[in-house]
Amino acid sequence: MRQMSPGGSSAVPRSVDVARLAGVSQKTVSRVLNDEPYVSADVRRRVLDAAEQLGYRLNNAARALASGRTRSIGVVALGTALHGPASLLMGIERVARDTGYALRVVSTVEGDPTGVAGAVGSLLDQGVDGIVISEPIDDGPVPVKIDVPVLVLGAPPSFSAPLVLSVSVRAHDMARAATDHLLDLGHATVHHVAGPQRWFAAKDRLDGWRSALAARDAAEPPVFEGDWTPDSGYAAGRQLARTRGATAVFAANDDMAIGLIRALTETGLRVPEDVSVVGFDDVPVAAYVTPPLTTVRQPFDAVAGEGLSLLVHAIEKPGQALPATAGQPVDLIVRASTAPPRA
Amino acid sequence: MRQMSPGGSSAVPRSVDVARLAGVSQKTVSRVLNDEPYVSADVRRRVLDAAEQLGYRLNNAARALASGRTRSIGVVALGTALHGPASLLMGIERVARDTGYALRVVSTVEGDPTGVAGAVGSLLDQGVDGIVISEPIDDGPVPVKIDVPVLVLGAPPSFSAPLVLSVSVRAHDMARAATDHLLDLGHATVHHVAGPQRWFAAKDRLDGWRSALAARDAAEPPVFEGDWTPDSGYAAGRQLARTRGATAVFAANDDMAIGLIRALTETGLRVPEDVSVVGFDDVPVAAYVTPPLTTVRQPFDAVAGEGLSLLVHAIEKPGQALPATAGQPVDLIVRASTAPPRA
DNA sequence: CGCCGTCAAGACCTCGCCGTCAAGACCTCG
DNA sequence: CGAGGTCTTGACGGCGAGGTCTTGACGGCG
Numbered sequence: 001m002r003q004m005s006p007g008g009s010s011a012v013p014r015s016v017d018v019a020r021l022a023g024v025s026q027k028t029v030s031r032v033l034n035d036e037p038y039v040s041a042d043v044r045r046r047v048l049d050a051a052e053q054l055g056y057r058l059n060n061a062a063r064a065l066a067s068g069r070t071r072s073i074g075v076v077a078l079g080t081a082l083h084g085p086a087s088l089l090m091g092i093e094r095v096a097r098d099t100g101y102a103l104r105v106v107s108t109v110e111g112d113p114t115g116v117a118g119a120v121g122s123l124l125d126q127g128v129d130g131i132v133i134s135e136p137i138d139d140g141p142v143p144v145k146i147d148v149p150v151l152v153l154g155a156p157p158s159f160s161a162p163l164v165l166s167v168s169v170r171a172h173d174m175a176r177a178a179t180d181h182l183l184d185l186g187h188a189t190v191h192h193v194a195g196p197q198r199w200f201a202a203k204d205r206l207d208g209w210r211s212a213l214a215a216r217d218a219a220e221p222p223v224f225e226g227d228w229t230p231d232s233g234y235a236a237g238r239q240l241a242r243t244r245g246a247t248a249v250f251a252a253n254d255d256m257a258i259g260l261i262r263a264l265t266e267t268g269l270r271v272p273e274d275v276s277v278v279g280f281d282d283v284p285v286a287a288y289v290t291p292p293l294t295t296v297r298q299p300f301d302a303v304a305g306e307g308l309s310l311l312v313h314a315i316e317k318p319g320q321a322l323p324a325t326a327g328q329p330v331d332l333i334v335r336a337s338t339a340p341p342r343a
Numbered sequence: 344m345r346q347m348s349p350g351g352s353s354a355v356p357r358s359v360d361v362a363r364l365a366g367v368s369q370k371t372v373s374r375v376l377n378d379e380p381y382v383s384a385d386v387r388r389r390v391l392d393a394a395e396q397l398g399y400r401l402n403n404a405a406r407a408l409a410s411g412r413t414r415s416i417g418v419v420a421l422g423t424a425l426h427g428p429a430s431l432l433m434g435i436e437r438v439a440r441d442t443g444y445a446l447r448v449v450s451t452v453e454g455d456p457t458g459v460a461g462a463v464g465s466l467l468d469q470g471v472d473g474i475v476i477s478e479p480i481d482d483g484p485v486p487v488k489i490d491v492p493v494l495v496l497g498a499p500p501s502f503s504a505p506l507v508l509s510v511s512v513r514a515h516d517m518a519r520a521a522t523d524h525l526l527d528l529g530h531a532t533v534h535h536v537a538g539p540q541r542w543f544a545a546k547d548r549l550d551g552w553r554s555a556l557a558a559r560d561a562a563e564p565p566v567f568e569g570d571w572t573p574d575s576g577y578a579a580g581r582q583l584a585r586t587r588g589a590t591a592v593f594a595a596n597d598d599m600a601i602g603l604i605r606a607l608t609e610t611g612l613r614v615p616e617d618v619s620v621v622g623f624d625d626v627p628v629a630a631y632v633t634p635p636l637t638t639v640r641q642p643f644d645a646v647a648g649e650g651l652s653l654l655v656h657a658i659e660k661p662g663q664a665l666p667a668t669a670g671q672p673v674d675l676i677v678r679a680s681t682a683p684p685r686a
Numbered sequence: 687c688g689c690c691g692t693c694a695a696g697a698c699c700t701c702g703c704c705g706t707c708a709a710g711a712c713c714t715c716g
Numbered sequence: 717c718g719a720g721g722t723c724t725t726g727a728c729g730g731c732g733a734g735g736t737c738t739t740g741a742c743g744g745c746g
Contacts, residue, residue: 012490014702025726030704038724055488060470061407062702065731070404072447072469079433081643086429090422093450102469104415105446107436126415126445127403145398147355230631255628262631285598288573288605290633300424357732368696373734381694405732408701 013054022050033058064127072102073311074123076116076133079107082228083283084201084253084298088134088153091304099312104128108137115139120146120159130315131161132307135169137198149314151307155200163314167307170328171201174296175208177332178250178278181294185340187248187276189218193236193260194225195252205252205280221246228252230259237263240275247275247341254279254286254295261289261337272339282333292335299328356397365393376401407470415445416654417466419459419476422450425571426626427544427596427641431477431496434647442655447471451480458482463489463502473658474504475650478512480541492657494650498543506657510650513671514544517639518551520675521593521621524637528683530591530619532561536579536603537568538595548595548623564589571595573602580606583618590618590684597622597629597638604632604680615682625676635678642671 015033019026024043031039032047064070073096078085089105096103104126106119114121116136121144123131128148135154142159149163154171182190192209195202206223213220224239226232233256240246241264251257257279261271269275271291279286282297306325313322358376362369367386374382375390407413416439421428432448439446447469449462457464459479464487466474471491478497485502492506497514525533535552538545549566556563567582569575576599583589584607594600600622604614612618614634622629625640649668656665
């Protein structure tokens, strides 16, 4: 355990070493390092100098054990590099770092029987002060008793925790806006290439699309269920090309929209002249594909930021009322993949 | 600190509670839970039952304090949702989970003065058994003394640690293969849209391109330095379109290639008839843009897997020889964005 | 039948920090 | 000038696990 360099006597320094060097008690070192009050400027200086001189680092395990807090937040991520989930994760990381929390990441894997419950369990094992569940997949109720606040980004599965916060990404409204846009252009109805329905995010978009159609009494064509990949969008496109009279499609993400457009173009259909396409996410390349994609921008950073500040508030001031949140705007970005149907 | 439910006396159970219920000592509980030898089957059974009944979870902070190990690995990620970094991160997470390690993630931010050093420092503060630095940005030497094994994916900055492992992503060879492909098609030379040169990954690709040109005595045109975004690729494309005689371009990632192609097409140049373009990464949409992109596939999962198994080996069997690693193949994927120059 | 090695389990200490309480120094003010 | 605050600091006892040593029980064997 004791770590020695071959040269001689350099163990990893402990706070008591710092104390000795500074000529104070260990407790005072602790005070200085935790910014507790009641330390004279002089002592503080001496302690900091001594710590620096020894290259002292606080031992987090000991600190966590003694204080019961870890200053870390666990994230249940989706094990994918898809733009949405990855953006959310990075947004969360940034805010966590800014607020002084470390991040522990576990991802759920497609097909893992334990799913979200297993991921949450492993976070609880590690010890976290709060948990973020990012746009989860539905594997039914989560049978884990959680004893820290939980933030869910997107639609929540049901579980028991002292406090469940949730920031809506408003996928429903966004999907509806996308669909409305196509209907407004004069299309009789709008087809939908959905995401995998085990994802709440995919379900929300489907629902939004459905309610937009219902509000105008538009016929609801059959849904193609893809898996977020351009490949699945392509497959949907091949199928759609054989469907007579489809003039507008809303894809549940940009990748599928891009695959879809390729399939349509390959079969001789022009976008947007013959078929209009709307995507979802506004991935970076969306503006540069052919044709530039009309899509809905997801405010990942804003969602992560807002959610995390709620969570941190819940962790640090338990019981207090939560600050109001702004809510995210729906941001439809119209580019060149949509147009009125040909007369 | 003691946590009570309003109803009554349900504190979070400790190992000593399990011990009492099972009628053994706390140490025996520890033995069972750590799979130590010298426990009879009967006792093991009783302990496990008691633990389950109480819903007992090992306290990781206490365990880490007592054992000096955290069973966690720290990752220095790039704070971006770009396909490459995000894929690497997810690959790392998957392997870490499979090998029983938890993940702590810190990201470096563009423009953070402390850079990699700061990120590594915060991981050391948290306590990790090993560190992965994923495709770092060059902020000069890292002045932190690290006392755990380090794995660097991509080119390493210099720092001091007991053991520095490194898995090459062979970006140099890949870039060279991409450039060679264009030269093989008969192009007199190849232009390059580079990534930001603070990234080692971008530098490697530039070097690979450069060495391919040098090997054939091809003239080296000026380099456009982008920032990985399609926007910067687009800007490079506008500029390139004004350059007479450019017939082949190698872009340092697919996003820039896509922006580039759009700029070329908008100015009336056809891809690949007038200009051939090769990307890098093989992002999911690469096969579906117009034209489908010739690109180099990066084996992110394989790199993450190979690297992490090395790191885990170094953590668990310090001093022992490392297992040999396979090395990753260079995988050029030829699609429709490249063709011989017009005669 | 006694010696010794292996197995099984427990007592007791340790890990490095934080929380609580107590005590001394110093100030304020009647 | 002394009572009662406020500031500063330290002694001490955990936090909840793992490590080490010890103690018995048991069994093989000369």
